[in-house]
Amino acid sequence: MIHAYDPRTGETFGEGIPETTDAGVDAAVEAADAAGVAWRTASRPEVLEAVAAALEANVDRLWAVADRETALGETRLRGEVARAAGQFRLFADVLRDGGYLEAIISVQADVRRMNRPLHGVVGVFSASNFPFAFSVAGGDTASALAAGCPVVVKAHPAHPLTSELSAEIIRSALPDPALLGLVHGLSAGKRLVQHPDVVAVGFTGSIPGGKAIQALIDEREEPIPFYGELGSVNPVVVLPSAAREGLADGFAASLTLGTGQFCTNPGLVFAPDDADLVASLGAAVAGSNGSAMLSSRIREGYLQGLERLSKLTLLAEGTQGDGEWAVAPKVFTIDLAAFAAQLPSVAEECFGPSSIVITYNDVAELVEVLGRLDGSLTATVHATDTAEAVPVAEALAGKAGRLIWNGWPTGVAVCWAMHHGGPWPASTSPEHTSVGAMAIRRWLRPTAYQGWPQELLPAELRDDNPVGVPQRIDG
Known part of the structure; x- marks a missing residue:
């Protein structure tokens, strides 16, 4: 069982949460994968905004539970819920803008390229220090859902009750609750990383934790990308x-x-x-x-x-x-x-x-x-x-x-230009960010269409561009 602890007293409170079994992890991943088929082509901005609204509407419930588990206080936690909601709204704007797709057309060669969501489930590991902004309701979840990928989150043991409540609230705004799975326990995290339907992993935590996840990925028959934010001394x-x-x-x-x-x-x-x-x-x-x-x-x-x-x-x-x-x-x-x-x-x-x-x-x-x-x-x-x-x-x-x-490093703005990553050991993939609009790129891969009939092309690559995304044509 995983128990919640009050950092002010060191004592447990509430009922314990059972660790997720291997069968439970498999069920969460497989349900998310099935739900992801429709999600990849669904209109997602309105859903992301609904998630943001649901988080804001439940801020009183969220901060109270998180404070018992983290001792971070009402002001900090209310602000963090607002930040989490802001991330979902930012990605709704990113989707409407369409530039993240990088639609490129070479007319003479008849080759058209754009970014598409990964086919499969994104595994996310919650951070200890941000029970909302880098956890179940955090940027990895928001950016992966925005990209069109279903998510299964491994909850952090320091705030299990906050994780459960966050998942409940987010699911209430999703068209299919299975798009967001939640698992608990160390063995569940291992099973999640190595599940064949998991196609990428996001992590915020320690260097040893990041190395352990990479070692699990290395054991997979099919390697997958790992986007880990690890240690940093910020000179x-x-x-x-x-x-x-x-x-x-x-x-x-x-x-x-x-x-x-x-x-x-x-x-x-x-x-x-x-x-x-x-x-x-x-x-x-x-x-x-x-x-x-x-x-x-x-x-x-x-x-x-x-x-x-x-x-x-x-x-x-x-x-x-x-x-x-x-x-x-x-x-x-x-x-x-x-x-x-x-x-x-x-x-x-x-x-x-x-x-x-x-x-x-x-x-x-x-x-x-x-x-x-x-x-x-x-x-x-x-x-x-x-x-x-x-x-x-x-x-x-x-x-x-x-x-x-002439400033100080604490405080990471959720904005279009933010880059939250860096050379090892700050992150495992320094060209990517875990905060800001460009975080969505981690969960996408480019696909090129050569000689493809107009009626079979994605709408974003057609000559008439019915969805109005930015297109780069012949450079």
Whole structure:
């Protein structure tokens, strides 16, 4: 049985949910696959908007259950439900626009190409840190349904009741409830990945979890694409010309947001060797508060990470806060040469409200070290002198999927231009995103039609273009 835990007390509540058997996984996948046949050619924008409306209409039920399981609070959780609904509405707009299909026609060669939904089921693994936006109601589910693919979600054990309620609400707005399956348990996740009707997998979680899923895929007779968002340290570079006002407070706020349980919290800060600047960064963290982490397992992982970092100099420690699983924010410091000598281990992600301030004296030396970092979802530059930033920006461009100027990495906008992915280990497929309009591309594949009769072509590729999608003709 999978039980819900209250992070504030560490105690279970509610009735346990049985782990899904192999037969249960098979039934969910096969039902989703059957429902997907009609879904691939159905008009989907209105359905996605209905899902969004259903989530919004049930926000009071959703946030209350999620708060018991996550201790994230009403304000955060209401906002996350709104974000989840916004993702479904965004993809309704993407479908109406039609550009995602990339309809291309070469008249002389009589070849026509467009993106089509994958034929089969998309398996989705929920994240621990976002019970709505990266879970059953999250971007993987929204983008896959938008593409025309049915989905089976493996619920995260940290919020099983939230997962069940989310699935119930989404299904109420779907033309066929079987389009969204939900399974529970570790063995169910393994069965899902290896089911022959599953044609792609989306995952948000840890590096070990991502590697385990890839290993399961490697055992399949037929390989499938795996879109995993894994670990990220999100380096922040403070250049000598950076404005100092508000810098330390911005850092502490970004570090401790969600008790440091965002994939975009700043885990590394490279700062000039300036005693006043470093002290201000430490003072801001010392004045911050921690709170309960999402699960005992995540808390234990954070404490193990702190033990690994304890060989560095502790710069500051915040207040632990209340709750059985509460932790304190911590920031450590080390100089650039010592940091470089301990790569790559010193720069491993410590999931939670911890960071390292690395002090440097020479920007050229800093650039060389930046080139040795692993990939991240984001990289940030603080500066006022744009010329000074050029070599740093070039080094970071090869290391991150999103570059931020004079800001902070936490907060991933759901918009057309967003890219939420990056070089390994940030993600398994850095050319793809798990947030924003282009997330739909993961669940599509191009098909070319050569010499095909007009009446047999998809409407999007016909000469009369009855659905009015953008067409590229002879380049």
